[in-house]
Amino acid sequence: xxxxxxxxxxxxxxxxxxxxxxxxxxxxxxxxxxxxxxxxxxxxxxxxxxxxxxxxxxxxxxxxxxxxxxxxxxxxxxxxxxxxxxxxxxxxxxxxxxxxxxxxxxxxxxxxxxxxxxxxxxxxxxxxxxxxxxxxxxxxxxxxxxxxxxxxxxxxxxxxxxxxxxxxxxxxxxxxxxxxxxxxxxxxxxxxxxxxxxxxxxxxxxxxxxxxxxxxxxxxxxxxxxxxxxxxxxxxxxxxxxxxxxxxxxxxxxxxxxxxxxxxxxxxxxxxxxxxxxxxxxxxxxxxxxxxxxxxxxxxxxxxxxxxxxxxxxxxxxxxxxxxxxxxxxxxxxxxxxxxxxxxxxxxxxxxxxxxxxxxxxxxxxxxxxxxxxxxxxxxxxxxxxxxxxxxxxxxxxxxxxxxxxxxxxxxxxxxxxxxxxxxxxxxxxxxxxxxxxxxxxxxxxxxxxxxxxxxxxxxxxxxxxxxxxxxxxxxxxxxxxxxxxxxxxxxxxxxxxxxxxxxxxxxxxxxxxxxxxxxxxxxxxxxxxxxxxxxxxxxxxxxxxxxxxxxxxxxxxxxxxxxxxxxxxxxxxxxxxxxxxxxxxxxxxxxxxxxxxxxxxxxxxxxxxxxxxxxxxxxxxxxxxxxxxxxxxxxxxxxxxxxxxxxxxxxxxxxxxxxxxxxxxxxxxxxxxxxxxxxxxxx
Amino acid sequence: xxxxxxxxxxxxxxxxxxxxxxxxxxxxxxxxxxxxxxxxxxxxxxxxxxxxxxxxxxxxxxxxxxxxxxxxxxxxxxxxxxxxxxxxxxxxxxxxxxxxxx
Numbered sequence: 001x002x003x004x005x006x007x008x009x010x011x012x013x014x015x016x017x018x019x020x021x022x023x024x025x026x027x028x029x030x031x032x033x034x035x036x037x038x039x040x041x042x043x044x045x046x047x048x049x050x051x052x053x054x055x056x057x058x059x060x061x062x063x064x065x066x067x068x069x070x071x072x073x074x075x076x077x078x079x080x081x082x083x084x085x086x087x088x089x090x091x092x093x094x095x096x097x098x099x100x101x102x103x104x105x106x107x108x109x110x111x112x113x114x115x116x117x118x119x120x121x122x123x124x125x126x127x128x129x130x131x132x133x134x135x136x137x138x139x140x141x142x143x144x145x146x147x148x149x150x151x152x153x154x155x156x157x158x159x160x161x162x163x164x165x166x167x168x169x170x171x172x173x174x175x176x177x178x179x180x181x182x183x184x185x186x187x188x189x190x191x192x193x194x195x196x197x198x199x200x201x202x203x204x205x206x207x208x209x210x211x212x213x214x215x216x217x218x219x220x221x222x223x224x225x226x227x228x229x230x231x232x233x234x235x236x237x238x239x240x241x242x243x244x245x246x247x248x249x250x251x252x253x254x255x256x257x258x259x260x261x262x263x264x265x266x267x268x269x270x271x272x273x274x275x276x277x278x279x280x281x282x283x284x285x286x287x288x289x290x291x292x293x294x295x296x297x298x299x300x301x302x303x304x305x306x307x308x309x310x311x312x313x314x315x316x317x318x319x320x321x322x323x324x325x326x327x328x329x330x331x332x333x334x335x336x337x338x339x340x341x342x343x344x345x346x347x348x349x350x351x352x353x354x355x356x357x358x359x360x361x362x363x364x365x366x367x368x369x370x371x372x373x374x375x376x377x378x379x380x381x382x383x384x385x386x387x388x389x390x391x392x393x394x395x396x397x398x399x400x401x402x403x404x405x406x407x408x409x410x411x412x413x414x415x416x417x418x419x420x421x422x423x424x425x426x427x428x429x430x431x432x433x434x435x436x437x438x439x440x441x442x443x444x445x446x447x448x449x450x451x452x453x454x455x456x457x458x459x460x461x462x463x464x465x466x467x468x469x470x471x472x473x474x475x476x477x478x479x480x481x482x483x484x485x486x487x488x489x490x491x492x493x494x495x496x497x498x499x500x501x502x503x504x505x506x507x508x509x510x511x512x513x514x515x516x517x518x519x520x521x522x523x524x525x526x527x528x529x530x531x532x533x534x535x536x537x538x539x540x541x542x543x544x545x546x547x548x549x550x551x552x553x554x555x556x557x558x559x560x561x562x563x564x565x566x567x568x569x570x571x572x573x574x575x576x577x578x579x580x581x582x583x584x585x586x587x588x589x590x591x592x593x594x595x596x597x598x599x600x601x602x603x604x605x606x607x608x609x610x611x612x613x614x615x616x617x618x619x620x621x622x623x624x625x626x627x628x629x630x631x632x633x634x635x636x637x638x639x640x641x642x643x644x645x646x647x648x649x650x651x652x653x654x655x656x657x658x659x660x661x662x663x664x665x666x667x668x669x670x671x672x673x674x675x676x677x678x679x680x681x682x683x684x
Numbered sequence: 685x686x687x688x689x690x691x692x693x694x695x696x697x698x699x700x701x702x703x704x705x706x707x708x709x710x711x712x713x714x715x716x717x718x719x720x721x722x723x724x725x726x727x728x729x730x731x732x733x734x735x736x737x738x739x740x741x742x743x744x745x746x747x748x749x750x751x752x753x754x755x756x757x758x759x760x761x762x763x764x765x766x767x768x769x770x771x772x773x774x775x776x777x778x779x780x781x782x783x784x785x786x
Binding site for chain 2: 665
């Protein structure tokens with residue numbers, strides 16, 4: 001146990017300890033302080049760990065866990081640069097979310113439960129990041145899923161929240177089945193589930209192995225479920241039903257990051273076929289997510305689709321063989337998306353205070369009610385717009401750097417390989433344009449334009465103007481937006497390759513330097529296209545015909561309903577039910593089945609009666625007879641021997657006991673007899 | 685003169701009777717009487733040997749000693765018997781068995 005081990009143990013265990021303390025306590029009092037303190041300790045320790053690990057000290061804490069046959073399983077905490085980076089990212093975001101939540105959730109009757117879950121959520125994400133054994137990763141993976149289920153459905157009295165929680169849980173389960181299959185396949189192949197052991201045993205010729213292929217597909221499915229890729233992405237927009245800080249945590253640091261992280265960890269055994277698949281899923285998700293964000297009115301839904309789209313980018317990067325850029329984007333995205341969500345939470349918070357009981361149908365999350373909020377909430381405005389700039393990928397932001405690195409890899413692949421990759425690159429750059437468009441739209445609708453609520457007739461009576469949130473809320477937002485500036489990642493705002501994150505992680509990467517400048521030009525022109533269009537439509541009020549025709553068109557509905565994926569699932573279930581019901585209506589259709597079933601069951605019953613029962617009976621009789629024989633043997637032979645032996649000893653004892661004085665006189669007689677015998681013997 | 689062997693035979697006869705009485709009788713007093721008989725048989729032997737061989741003249745003195753010791757022994761024995769009777773309410777030797785392990 002050296003210093004680093006202790007620091008890591010504190011970092012990992014303090015959220016769990018916090019959750020335990022909160023569980024044992026009864027009152028809501030100071031729940032936020034305890035939870036935040038614990039996460040704060042954890043964050044400090046994580047940063048220390050990060051600093052030490054980044055300078056080259058990998059950590060390996062191993063403990064024997066259980067064994068299966070001859071194979072020992074070790075519970076191993078393994079911290080390399082990748083997990084140290086994500087560990088500190090998760091702890092910082094979680095810490096800020098905790099601080100923010102203490103203000104946001106003020107007065108909630110379930111205050112304590114909320115913070116307990118938040119602590120456990122962070123802890124389980126730590127577990128995913130730091131475990132070396134895939135079984136352990138799987139356990140924590142499930143725990144992350146469970147915590148998200150509890151937090152999305154936090155407001156149990158809201159039916160929509162409960163439904164959304166169930167949906168998230170079930171959709172994730174589908175992917176998790178893939179994880180399970182992958183675990184079994186890997187175990188069959190390597191007889192171990194320890195990642196470092198698998199890396200050691202692995203060689204490149206195994207890539208053509210079917211077992212490895214199935215494992216790779218399973219892991220991909222799992223990642224698609226957690227990271228909300230198409231077609232599993234239906235749960236993420238609905239997850240908005242949970243408290244907003246939770247959304248920030250889910251979208252930035254914990255839940256959706258887990259999928260990308262797993263894929264990066266397992267990247268070494270992903271065959272090319274699977275990579276092609278991952279890239280396809282990622283590219284389509286990036287585009288579809290961005291496209292669906294265009295038409296939403298709920299501010300949190302816009303951000304949710306944006307997250308789906310950004311995760312698609314990460315998957316795309318993994319698919320083209322550049323997981324390093326994916327991790328880079330994951331890290332930068334975590335900060336600015338958390339900032340955006342916390343900002344959205346601040347907006348919703350102050351919109352809530354504007355509303356009153358008369359305002360039926362007023363939705364504080366609807367951007368149509370917002371507008372010109374920059375005048376009322378300047379600090380939130382600054383934080384939100386910096387994070388938004390990072391999301392668009394404007395220069396001088398972290399988003400620009402990571403997106404640029406990612407798109408460069410895609411572009412390189414597209415120039416070298418076939419039409420398929422060119423199509424994906426097109427989707428990727430298209431999504432960049434869409435991202436710029438919806439970001440500008442949100443910016444205008446929320447912070448510029450007219451205050452929507454002021455035009456609402458009913459609410460004229462109770463109109464209170466929105467005001468800035470407290471410092472516990474805007475400080476985390478400002479801090480997160482500060483972390484979205486290029487400065488923290490690389491000194492030069494345009495050159496990604498000098499970044500300290502890049503080239504330090506020991507994961508594969510692509511040298512995309514050759515297309516770097518071209519990518520910058522292309523992506524900036526895409527941003528200008530999308531953003532410029534949005535600027536013209538919203539800020540300048542031009543091209544309004546285009547806007548109305550889009551609104552009445554099919555594309556708008558497709559976008560608003562997220563490409564009808566949800567309905568597809570619903571309808572397929574309904575049609576199966578319909579087919580089942582129609583079969584019911586056909587007369588006599590079932591009689592044949594019934595007869596067949598009765599015949600089969602008769603036969604089975606006969607077989608059971610005659611054969612199985614007979615065998616069972618025979619066996620029973622044999623056992624009884626054998627038992628009797630054993631009993632006889634025991635009673636007469638074993639017991640008899642013991643009995644006779646004791647009788648013999650008894651008699652022997654008697655023989656010596658009798659002369660020793662049953663009566664005084666016989667004692668004298670015996671001694672006389674013996675004396676005489678002695679004399680007789682001596683005489684002769 | 686009575687032959688010497690007659691004394692021996694008489695003494696042996698008397699000793700045997702005494703032994704038999706001491707071993708078989710239930711009453712402690714009668715058993716004590718058997719012991720006295722055996723002592724007297726020994727006395728007859730001592731006196732007879734002293735008469736036959738002049739060099740063993742001290743035999744008579746031994747006989748007197750034996751008689752004195754027998755008298756003392758009877759005193760002690762009778763005292764014991766009285767005590768036993770007080771304790772057991774009986775002088776049946778078969779019943780006096782508390783020293784025996786049950």
